[in-house]
Amino acid sequence: MKRFIANLLYLTALLLTVPALAGEPALVRMATTTSTDNSGLFDVIQPVFEKELDIRVHVIAVGTGRALELGRRGDVDVVLVHAKAAEEAFVQAGYGLQRHEIMYNDFVIVGPPADPAGVRGMSDAGKAFGKIAGASAIFVSRGDDSGTHKKEKAIWQQADIRPEGDWYRQVGQGMGKTLQIAGELNGYTLVDRGTWLAYRAKSPLQLVVSGGGELRNPYGIIAVNPERFPDVNHAAVQRLIDWFKSDGAHALISGYTVDGEQLFYPVTQ
Amino acid sequence: MTEILRYSDLRKSVHGRLLFDIEVLAIHDRTCVALSGKNGAGKSTLLRIIAGLEAPDSATVSYAGQDLSWRRAARKMRGNAIYLHQNPYLFDCSVTDNIAYGLRRRGMPLREISVKVSEALEWAGIGHLQMRNARELSGGERQRVAFARARILSPRILLLDEPTSSMDSESRAQAFRMIKLLKDEGVSIIVATHEYHTLAHLCDDHLLLQAGGLQSQPPGPQGSERKIIPYS
Amino acid sequence: MDSLSAATAESFRLLFSGDADLWIIIFTSFSVSVKAILFAVPLAFVVAFLMAHLRYPGRRAMIAGFSAMQSIPAVVVGLTVYLVFSRSGPLGDLKLLFTQTSMVIGQALLALPMLVALSHAAFQAADRRVWETSVTLGARPVRAFMTLIHEIRFGLIAAFIAGFGRIIAEVGCSMMVGGNILGYTRNIPTAIALETTKGEFAQAIALGMVLLMLALMLNGMLAFFQGRGVMSS
Numbered sequence: 001m002k003r004f005i006a007n008l009l010y011l012t013a014l015l016l017t018v019p020a021l022a023g024e025p026a027l028v029r030m031a032t033t034t035s036t037d038n039s040g041l042f043d044v045i046q047p048v049f050e051k052e053l054d055i056r057v058h059v060i061a062v063g064t065g066r067a068l069e070l071g072r073r074g075d076v077d078v079v080l081v082h083a084k085a086a087e088e089a090f091v092q093a094g095y096g097l098q099r100h101e102i103m104y105n106d107f108v109i110v111g112p113p114a115d116p117a118g119v120r121g122m123s124d125a126g127k128a129f130g131k132i133a134g135a136s137a138i139f140v141s142r143g144d145d146s147g148t149h150k151k152e153k154a155i156w157q158q159a160d161i162r163p164e165g166d167w168y169r170q171v172g173q174g175m176g177k178t179l180q181i182a183g184e185l186n187g188y189t190l191v192d193r194g195t196w197l198a199y200r201a202k203s204p205l206q207l208v209v210s211g212g213g214e215l216r217n218p219y220g221i222i223a224v225n226p227e228r229f230p231d232v233n234h235a236a237v238q239r240l241i242d243w244f245k246s247d248g249a250h251a252l253i254s255g256y257t258v259d260g261e262q263l264f265y266p267v268t269q
Numbered sequence: 270m271t272e273i274l275r276y277s278d279l280r281k282s283v284h285g286r287l288l289f290d291i292e293v294l295a296i297h298d299r300t301c302v303a304l305s306g307k308n309g310a311g312k313s314t315l316l317r318i319i320a321g322l323e324a325p326d327s328a329t330v331s332y333a334g335q336d337l338s339w340r341r342a343a344r345k346m347r348g349n350a351i352y353l354h355q356n357p358y359l360f361d362c363s364v365t366d367n368i369a370y371g372l373r374r375r376g377m378p379l380r381e382i383s384v385k386v387s388e389a390l391e392w393a394g395i396g397h398l399q400m401r402n403a404r405e406l407s408g409g410e411r412q413r414v415a416f417a418r419a420r421i422l423s424p425r426i427l428l429l430d431e432p433t434s435s436m437d438s439e440s441r442a443q444a445f446r447m448i449k450l451l452k453d454e455g456v457s458i459i460v461a462t463h464e465y466h467t468l469a470h471l472c473d474d475h476l477l478l479q480a481g482g483l484q485s486q487p488p489g490p491q492g493s494e495r496k497i498i499p500y501s
Numbered sequence: 502m503d504s505l506s507a508a509t510a511e512s513f514r515l516l517f518s519g520d521a522d523l524w525i526i527i528f529t530s531f532s533v534s535v536k537a538i539l540f541a542v543p544l545a546f547v548v549a550f551l552m553a554h555l556r557y558p559g560r561r562a563m564i565a566g567f568s569a570m571q572s573i574p575a576v577v578v579g580l581t582v583y584l585v586f587s588r589s590g591p592l593g594d595l596k597l598l599f600t601q602t603s604m605v606i607g608q609a610l611l612a613l614p615m616l617v618a619l620s621h622a623a624f625q626a627a628d629r630r631v632w633e634t635s636v637t638l639g640a641r642p643v644r645a646f647m648t649l650i651h652e653i654r655f656g657l658i659a660a661f662i663a664g665f666g667r668i669i670a671e672v673g674c675s676m677m678v679g680g681n682i683l684g685y686t687r688n689i690p691t692a693i694a695l696e697t698t699k700g701e702f703a704q705a706i707a708l709g710m711v712l713l714m715l716a717l718m719l720n721g722m723l724a725f726f727q728g729r730g731v732m733s734s
Contacts, residue, residue, distance in 0.1 A: 320637050321636075321637075322637060347636060347637065347639055348637075348639025352633065352637045354633070357630075357634070358628055358631055360631075360634075360648065361652055362651075370648075374641070419638070422638065422639065
């Protein structure tokens with residue numbers, strides 16, 4: 001009998017922990033990419049916008065593909081990713097309201113200090129990829145359909161190269177893991193500058209290629225379509241998007257540095 | 270001597286085979302009846318049916334003058350007709366808790382329980398064991414606990430399944446003593462056994478379960494005063 | 502191995518400095534897993550008991566089924582729960598996804614097959630006389646059930662511990678249905694996964710040590726209770 005009552009009480013308590021958030025700040029769920037989350041930018045901007053806008057944001061960091069899938073399924077209220085083509089398709093198909101480009105950072109190519117493919121100092125990513133393929137130097141790819149992976153595939157495509165062979169390794173992992181693996185294998189890889197800056201002290205690899213146009217990495221924020229999922233907290237999401245366009249946000253974003261270097265460049269309208 | 274319980278047309282099959290079909294079985298108070306039969310004849314099964322632990326295929330039951338379905342009767346029997354296994358199972362707790370088990374289930378107030386348990390311990394002569402864990406006791410001590418645990422519930426019927434089969438002569442004598450005491454207190458006792466001759470001096474009657482039927486047997490060699498109760 | 506020892510030293514410092522983030526993660530882990538196991542255990546006991554004591558068609562299949570389900574990987578359970586609780590899924594309106602509640606549910610489902618299989622073994626091995634003795638002494642079925650549980654408690658405690666061990670360290674389910682949200686649904690295993698990908702080994706090791714100590718403790722307790730269980734039968 002005692003046991004039964006204990007169980008009943010426990011069950012009640014459990015049910016009560018299910019959202020009963022009347023009077024609490026509005027909850028917004030955001031899906032973003034692991035590299036964005038790992039860059040540390042949110043540690044700086046999240047407390048600020050949560051306070052200013054009186055909202056609570058739950059950040060779910062997954063790969064780009066999954067982030068957009070969460071948006072499609074209505075499991076989050078807003079997505080912030082960096083895969084322009086996929087984002088535009090997302091909006092076109094009616095899953096998101098509008099794409100707002102709020103900032104960009106860039107990708108860089110890193111590789112072993114010995115630089116077997118001889119690409120150090122180049123800025124044209126396509127040509128660099130060509131030299132890596134030509135030398136059959138080990139290249140580690142994210143292979144997970146993330147923003148980084150899509151960017152990498154776009155560069156191969158532009159250079160008209162199909163990366164095949166033992167030297168091309170697809171790991172299906174996040175950026176940090178991929179960097180670790182590339183470090184272990186002494187290979188080249190494409191990485192967003194943010195993750196690279198956070199990582200370079202621990203990695204045996206070095207930055208070899210940067211600056212080229214195709215390496216630019218724009219970030220888009222998209223509100224999930226409230227017509228598809230009416231209980232999405234749309235008003236709060238809209239305020240959040242507006243915040244990203246504000247001067248205050250721009251200052252925070254450009255002021256954010258990793259290892260002494262600026263990482264993100266806000267898009268000023 | 271009054272009749273407590275009467276079964277008519279008591280049938281039981283096991284695995285599709287008819288085990289027994291008993292026309293009449295009447296149980297009276299203050300008697301001790303021996304139930305013998307070969308292994309597999311169904312002695313245990315019969316006892317368990319009476320205790321309400323197993324269901325017969327069909328039976329008409331007359332309890333306290335009322336005709337009942339077996340199901341209703343069984344419910345009344347639990348706690349009233351207590352079945353003791355050949356080696357009774359004692360719970361993994363103290364002797365006191367074991368003996369108090371049935372009374373606690375009845376919701377009796379603790380003070381009352383405590384009094385009755387003391388009395389039961391004395392009856393069985395195991396007062397010195399009250400705090401010991403029942404699992405640690407010797408065979409003879411366990412038997413006393415089992416009897417006390419049943420007796421404390423003031424059952425009308427006790428069903429003993431071969432209580433002395435695997436016992437030394439001292440434990441056996443102890444068991445007989447307790448059975449006699451219980452019988453004098455008015456309890457009706459049915460003992461399944463295949464060593465009838467050892468119990469004959471205790472028993473008022475001897476039933477043989479054979480070939481699916483129940484027959485009363487002529488008095489045993491000890492030929493004590495035998496009450497004639499018609500069974501058929 | 503320089504970085505390993507440096508990371509380990511740093512991890513000790515983190516643990517004992519009372520780092521709030523770290524301890525929230527540890528607390529979340531326990532909070533979720535304890536609730537899940539408390540939820541699953543009574544259900545498992547009842548199912549296991551019925552499976553051991555009733556005869557019904559399909560019983561053997563059910564026993565084999567629960568045994569087999571123990572092998573379902575955590576991430577598959579996580580995926581299933583995710584699909585059910587997703588806003589696009591059948592129970593999306595409950596808005597349970599990415600909450601601790603969904604983690605509790607996922608982990609309860611994860612633990613259930615193991616709990617049922619192990620407690621079924623305990624009930625199966627139970628002396629038949631226990632039930633009958635309780636009933637003949639006048640106990641109603643619920644009471645008799647409680648008595649039975651008491652008599653075979655060591656085997657059941659072992660099942661409990663094994664089930665808990667399974668869920669406190671799993672990452673596949675928690676990650677899927679919890680979302681690894683900082684301060685909310687991040688538990689020890691998902692945090693370890695995250696910190697490792699970020700290369701923050703000190704944090705990962707600190708959490709790993711907590712988990713390791715817990716695993717050692719659990720296994721010690723398991724050995725103890727299983728031994729007692731054998732001795733008392």
